[in-house]
Every structure is written in structure tokens, then in C-alpha cells.
Amino acid sequence: MNITEILFWFLSVLALIGALMMVTNKNPVYSVLWLIVVFFAISGHYILLNAQFLAIVNIIVYAGAIMVLFLFVIMLMNMNADNEPQKNKWLQLAGAVAGGSLLLVIVAALRKSETLAGQHTDAGGTTGLIHNLGQVLFKDFVLPFEISSILFLSAMVGAVVIGKKGD
Amino acid sequence: MQLTNKAKAVNRSPLTLMERLYFPAILKGMGITFSHIFKKKVTINYPEVTRPFSPVFRGLHVLNRDAEGRENCTACGLCAVACPAEAITMDAAERLPGEEHLYREEKYAAKYEINMLRCIFCGLCEEACPKDAIYLSETFAPSNYSRKSFIYGKDNLVIPHPQNDPEGFARAKGLIQERKEKTKQQTA
Amino acid sequence: MLLAIDWALLLEKFILIALVVTVSMVVAMYATWGERKIAAVIQDRYGPNRAGPLGLFQPLADGLKLFMKEEIIPNASNKILFILGPSLAMLTALITSAVIPWGDKMEAFGRTISLQIADINIGILYVFGVVSLGVYGIMIGAWASNNKFSLMGGLRAASQIISYELAMGIVLIALLMTTGTLSLGEIVKQQQEGWWNVIKQPVGFVVFLICAFAECNRTPFDLAEAENELIGGYHSEFSSMKLGFYLFAEYINMFISSAVMATLYFGGYDIIPFYDESAWGLSTNTMAVLGLLALFAKIFVLIFVFMWVRWTIPRFRYDQLMNLGWKSLIPISLIWMLLTAVFMLLIK
Numbered sequence: 001m002n003i004t005e006i007l008f009w010f011l012s013v014l015a016l017i018g019a020l021m022m023v024t025n026k027n028p029v030y031s032v033l034w035l036i037v038v039f040f041a042i043s044g045h046y047i048l049l050n051a052q053f054l055a056i057v058n059i060i061v062y063a064g065a066i067m068v069l070f071l072f073v074i075m076l077m078n079m080n081a082d083n084e085p086q087k088n089k090w091l092q093l094a095g096a097v098a099g100g101s102l103l104l105v106i107v108a109a110l111r112k113s114e115t116l117a118g119q120h121t122d123a124g125g126t127t128g129l130i131h132n133l134g135q136v137l138f139k140d141f142v143l144p145f146e147i148s149s150i151l152f153l154s155a156m157v158g159a160v161v162i163g164k165k166g167d
Numbered sequence: 168m169q170l171t172n173k174a175k176a177v178n179r180s181p182l183t184l185m186e187r188l189y190f191p192a193i194l195k196g197m198g199i200t201f202s203h204i205f206k207k208k209v210t211i212n213y214p215e216v217t218r219p220f221s222p223v224f225r226g227l228h229v230l231n232r233d234a235e236g237r238e239n240c241t242a243c244g245l246c247a248v249a250c251p252a253e254a255i256t257m258d259a260a261e262r263l264p265g266e267e268h269l270y271r272e273e274k275y276a277a278k279y280e281i282n283m284l285r286c287i288f289c290g291l292c293e294e295a296c297p298k299d300a301i302y303l304s305e306t307f308a309p310s311n312y313s314r315k316s317f318i319y320g321k322d323n324l325v326i327p328h329p330q331n332d333p334e335g336f337a338r339a340k341g342l343i344q345e346r347k348e349k350t351k352q353q354t355a
Numbered sequence: 356m357l358l359a360i361d362w363a364l365l366l367e368k369f370i371l372i373a374l375v376v377t378v379s380m381v382v383a384m385y386a387t388w389g390e391r392k393i394a395a396v397i398q399d400r401y402g403p404n405r406a407g408p409l410g411l412f413q414p415l416a417d418g419l420k421l422f423m424k425e426e427i428i429p430n431a432s433n434k435i436l437f438i439l440g441p442s443l444a445m446l447t448a449l450i451t452s453a454v455i456p457w458g459d460k461m462e463a464f465g466r467t468i469s470l471q472i473a474d475i476n477i478g479i480l481y482v483f484g485v486v487s488l489g490v491y492g493i494m495i496g497a498w499a500s501n502n503k504f505s506l507m508g509g510l511r512a513a514s515q516i517i518s519y520e521l522a523m524g525i526v527l528i529a530l531l532m533t534t535g536t537l538s539l540g541e542i543v544k545q546q547q548e549g550w551w552n553v554i555k556q557p558v559g560f561v562v563f564l565i566c567a568f569a570e571c572n573r574t575p576f577d578l579a580e581a582e583n584e585l586i587g588g589y590h591s592e593f594s595s596m597k598l599g600f601y602l603f604a605e606y607i608n609m610f611i612s613s614a615v616m617a618t619l620y621f622g623g624y625d626i627i628p629f630y631d632e633s634a635w636g637l638s639t640n641t642m643a644v645l646g647l648l649a650l651f652a653k654i655f656v657l658i659f660v661f662m663w664v665r666w667t668i669p670r671f672r673y674d675q676l677m678n679l680g681w682k683s684l685i686p687i688s689l690i691w692m693l694l695t696a697v698f699m700l701l702i703k
Contacts, residue, residue, distance in 0.1 A: 029433075029436070029498060033436075033495070036491070052475060052476065052477050053477055053480070056477050056480040056481055056483075056484045057480070059484040059487075059488070060480065060483055060484045060487050063484075063487075063488060064484060064487025064488055064490075064520075065487060065517060065520070068487075068490055068491070068494070068513050068516075068517060069517070071491075071494055071498075071513070072494075072510060072513050072514070075494070075498045075506060075509070075510065076510065129476060130476060130477055130537060131476075193667075193668060196667050196668065197663060197664065197667045199667075200397045200663065200666060200667040201397075201663065203396070203397050203398070203399055204393075204396045204397060206399050207399070208396075208399055208400060208401055209399050209400070210399075210400050210401050212401070212404075
């Protein structure tokens with residue numbers, strides 16, 4: 001067991017604990033904080049895979065921006081266990097069924113991908129480094145990359161339009 | 168209608184491009200603050216340096232003695248009558264034989280109290296005194312925790328005795344002399 | 356095979372980290388003294404001059420006072436998060452310094468020691484990531500206080516930092532287009548050989564500086580702790596060293612952002628622009644020390660600018676802050692990024 005493996009197990013356990021705490025916690029602020037812990041654990045995994053760019057962008061975008069906005073909204077709404085509305089029993093059942101189906105799909109997808117194991121877990125790989133990532137994104141996958149950027153742009157324009165409606 | 172010529176019309180014209188850029192104005196402001204670094208400091212380092220009092224400053228009272236160390240006050244009560252704040256009270260007593268070296272005249276103030284919280288330091292007591300006995304010095308009352316401590320008795324007011332503390336006596340006399348000259352200039 | 360670690364390297368890095376953290380703390384401590392002195396001289400006063408010569412022991416006295424103060428945790432607060440908040444603020448303030456190249460290499464005990472704790476190839480992004488996390492310390496502390504003024508301060512800080520991060524990121528992209536690398540060590544080496552980036556990117560630097568003011572919650576953007584509206588803002592409820600952590604974190608942030616700006620735009624440990632210092636023929640260690648001094652001189656000048664601006668410009672109103680961020684700085688930085696790109700295409 002070398003240091004990479006120790007780190008891997010540590011981060012995996014941390015990610016799982018964080019995810020469980022996030023789901024089970026009654027207080028939404030705690031949930032957000034545990035979700036941030038999960039993001040950090042996942043970023044740690046990226047670093048173990050030598051994908052530093054992905055790791056840091058994961059932190060900047062998810063932990064640094066999106067979760068701040070989540071926290072922002074939750075703090076403003078002042079949600080806590082006392083004033084949480086009583087949920088419909090059937091709704092809860094439907095949620096459980098939907099979540100279970102999603103889990104099944106993911107497990108099924110992961111079972112098929114076993115052949116890939118061992119190919120990309122090599123810590124010496126250089127695909128994740130910023131130079132190679134840039135080459136791949138702007139040469140091999142330039143069309144999907146640009147299309148997704150247009151998607152983001154339209155979302156931004158839409159947000160501005162909705163924001164302007166009040167005036 | 169214009170009453171004074173102090174009114175200043177506010178310029179409400181829209182900002183010019185230079186003003187809207189905002190940056191030149193900030194740089195100008197920073198230039199002003201930077202130049203202040205080298206300006207003379209206006210602070211007075213208090214305990215080491217004190218600000219000089221105005222020549223007509225009126226501070227705590229002192230009760231005068233004559234050159235032999237006898238108290239001038241005869242408890243005539245004119246200061247108490249003159250006091251607009253009613254801060255002065257006194258008890259008169261007759262001088263007994265053998266006390267001639269203590270009091271200048273046959274009557275003296277056994278108790279003389281000024282409430283420094285009531286006193287407005289107007290100096291009317293000084294003007295009213297016919298016996299050259301009360302003067303306002305150039306110090307002010309130090310702060311304290313109790314109201315009682317602001318009632319100054321004879322022990323706080325009478326200037327030092329020439330035999331016990333010749334230096335203190337000389338200093339007090341000098342201050343009183345200065346004060347007299349200043350008031351004379353003021354009235355002249 | 357278990358734990359095959361280069362112990363000497365570990366020790367070296369450990370000493371370096373301890374040094375950098377200590378230096379950050381000391382600089383932050385004396386930055387409080389400097390702030391008060393600069394505020395004083397700008398306002399024609401003397402500033403602290405009682406504790407020690409020139410008031411130099413003032414920060415020690417202040418620190419001692421903060422330690423001795425009663426530690427109050429409000430009853431209605433969320434106790435865990437109340438403690439977590441200032442700790443996070445301090446943590447995020449301190450860990451940024453890991454990627455800053457404090458100097459070139461040094462030689463000691465037969466080893467070549469790099470004066471940069473971690474020269475990772477995404478250095479700038481790391482700084483950016485840590486800065487974006489800095490807001491959690493403020494938000495968590497503010498929310499945990501269970502005080503509406505604190506919460507207001509925390510929300511202001513969060514929206515302000517997110518808004519200004521955008522413009523900061525865009526001017527960084529413009530800078531990165533000219534450097535072609537994200538590693539701070541590489542960026543300094545490029546500037547040692549060629550021009551300082553501030554000459555290539557003047558508009559970028561100004562926008563970056565303004566955003567740095569906003570990210571550090573410094574006046575004119577200190578709306579998160581606007582005393583006359585929000586009591587003490589996010590740290591209203593904090594006392595003793597927890598308050599000290601927040602105040603300290605602000606000064607450490609100022610120090611680190613000055614260091615980042617010196618590294619990105621002013622050549623880092625490069626001593627004289629447009630001049631090859633290696634012609635002096637000095638030994639590696641002497642050069643490293645000189646470079647370190649040069650870097651610190653630049654950092655102190657930038658910290659002075661931070662304070663100078665604070666005591667010149669009054670606080671913005673909140674809508675002015677947002678207008679400046681979204682309607683001025685972001686368009687300016689976008690245009691600047693495009694101009695840089697066009698220029699780079701032309702000279703290619």
C-alpha cells in the first residue's frame with residue numbers, strides 16, 4: 001500500500017461520508033457544507049489522477065461559485081427543520097423510486113465499464129495536464145466545445161432578459 | 168429672495184466624459200492625500216506638550232495669603248452673593264487671640280467650599296472680592312469618580328504657606344500677579 | 356516501499372511553509388501598525404507613538420489584548436459554525452502563499468532549494484480557487500452569528516466577491532494569453548528575461564488591482580463591514596481572538612494579494628526591469644536574497660497603495676459597487692482581452 005492508495009481510500013471514504021451527511025442532514029446549511037466537502041474529496045481524486053486543471057476548476061466553479069450561491073439563497077430563506085413543510089407520503093415514495101432507478105442505471109453503466117479499469121488510473125498520465133487538455137479541447141473536440149459555450153451564452157442572455165423584465 | 172450672498176448654486180449639469188471616467192478624479196484625490204503625508208502634524212502630544220491657555224482663561228480658584236502667610240479672606244460673603252451658580256458657601260468665625268499669624272483680619276472663613284460641578288468659571292467672585300482673596304488660576308478640575316470630590320474645601324483652595332513651601336508660595340503669588348495684570352489689561 | 360518519501364525534501368518544504376506562515380503573520384501584524392500610521396500621516400496626525408519607539412510595540416499590545424479578552428459565543432448562535440467561520444477565513448488566507456515564488460533557488464547543505472513551496476503548473480488557478488473559497492469563512496461566520504446585520508454583511512461579501520471574481524478572471528485570461536503558462540514560477544522567469552507584465556498589460560493591472568480591493572473587502576469596497584450601516588458587519592458578534600482571526604485574515608489577504616500582483620505584473624523577485632542581473636556575477640544565494648528583498652519592496656509598495664486608497668476614497672454605495680463590477684469592469688476586461696488577442700495575432 002503506497003501513499004497514493006492511502007490517499008485514494010481516505011478521499012473515497014471522505015467523499016462517501018460527506019455525501020451521506022449531505023443527504024441525511026436536516027439543516028440545509030450543513031448539507032451545503034457537506035457537499036463542499038464532497039467536492040474537495042472529488043478534487044483530491046482528480047489530483048491523484050494527475051488532472052490538476054479539472055481539480056482546481058471543480059473547486060473554483062462548484063465549491064467557489066455555485067455553492068456560494070446555494071448558501072446565499074439558503075441563508076436568505078432562513079430554512080430550518082421547524083418550518084419545513086410536511087411532505088406528501090406519495091411524493092416521498094415517488095422520490096425513492098426515482099432515486100433507486102437512477103442508482104440502478106449508474107450501477108449498470110459502471111458494470112459495463114470494467115474493461116476501462118486500469119487504463120486511466122495511472123498517476124503518471126499526462127492527459128489531465130492543462131497543456132494536453134487544451135490541445136484535446138481545441139483540436140479534437142472543438143465543435144462540441146464551442147456548441148456547449150453557445151449553450152452557456154444563450155443561458156446567460158436568457159438570465160439577462162428575465163432580469164430586465166422588471167424595468 | 169436673497170438674504171445673504173453665502174448661497175451657492177449647485178451645479179447639476181450632467182457629468183462630462185472626463186468626470187464620468189472617474190479615474191482622474193481618484194488620482195487627484197490620491198495626490199491630495201499623498202501631499203498631506205509631508206504636511207505639519209496638528210496633534211499636540213498632550214502630557215509632554217500642553218496647549219497654551221488663552222490669556223483670559225479662568226480655571227480653578229485659589230484663596231490668597233499675604234506675604235506673611237496670613238489668609239486674606241474675611242468671609243464677607245460677597246463672592247457667594249455674586250456667584251450666579253450659587254457654588255460658593257462659607258462659615259465665618261471670629262479670630263481668637265493668638266491666631267493673628269493665621270488670619271489677617273478679625274473675621275475669617277472657618278469653612279470655605281466651592282462646588283466645582285456647579286461653578287461656571289465666570290470670575291464674578293474674583294471681581295466681587297474686596298480683600299484681594301480669591302483668584303482664578305490656570306488649571307482645571309481633574310476628573311474623578313465621586314461628586315463629593317468636586318466640592319473643594321479650604322485645603323484645596325488656599326495657596327501654600329510661605330514657611331512650609333516657599334517655592335509653591337512664590338509660584339502661586341507669581342501666578343496671581345500675572346492674573347492681576349491680565350485683568351487690568353482687559354479692563355483698560 | 357511503504358511510504359517511500361524523500362525525507363530531506365519534506366523537511367525542507369516543512370521549514371519553508373513554517374517560514375512563509377510566520378512571515379505572513381508578522382507582516383500582517385505590522386500591516387495593522389502601518390495602516391494606523393499611514394491613516395495618521397494622511398490626516399496630519401502622528402498615529403500610535405506610545406508603545407515603544409514609533410509605537411512599534413502597538414501590534415504586540417493589540418494582539419495581547421485580543422488574547423486576553425473574554426471569549427463570547429452568543430447563545431442563539433450555531434456554535435460549531437461560529438468557530439468554523441474565523442478558522443476558515445484564516446486558513447484560506449494562509450494557504451494562498453503556497454504557490455508564490457518568493458525567490459529563485461538557494462543552495463544550502465549541498466542541496467538546491469527552491470524558494471517556492473509548490474511550483475504547480477496551474478499556479479494562478481490555485482490562487483483563484485483559494486480566493487473564491489475565502490468567502491466561506493465570512494459567510495459561515497456571519498450566518499452562524501444568528502444576527503441579521505451579520506448576515507447582511509456576509510451576503511454582501513459573498514455577492515461582492517463573486518461579482519468581482521469575474522472581471523479578475525477575465526483580465527487574468529488576457530495576462531495568460533501573453534505568458535502562455537499558468538505557473539507562477541514560469542511567469543516570473545519570463546519577466547526576468549523580458550518586460551514586466553505591467554507594461555504589456557496596464558489596463559489589466561488596474562482592473563486586477565480594483566478587483567483585489569474588492570476581494571480583500573478593503574475600502575472603497577468594505578461594504579461587508581460598513582460600520583455605519585451594519586454595526587461591524589459579518590464580525591459583529593465575534594470577540595477575542597476569533598475577531599482577531601477575521602481582522603488578521605484581512606491583512607494577510609492584503610499581503611498575499613500584493614504578493615500575487617507583484618509576481619504577476621511586477622516581475623516577482625526580478626530586481627531591475629530590462630536588465631540582466633546575472634551580469635553582476637554574484638553567487639546564487641546572494642542573488643536569491645537580493646531577489647527576496649526586491650519582491651518584498653514591491654509587496655510593501657503595493658500594501659501602501661492599498662492603505663493609501665483606503666484613506667482617500669470613501670465607501671461605495673451597494674448599487675454603485677454592483678454597477679462598477681458588472682457594467683464597467685467586466686466590459687472593460689472583455690474588451691481588453693479581445694485587444695490582447697488581436698494584438699497577439701498581429702505580431703505573430
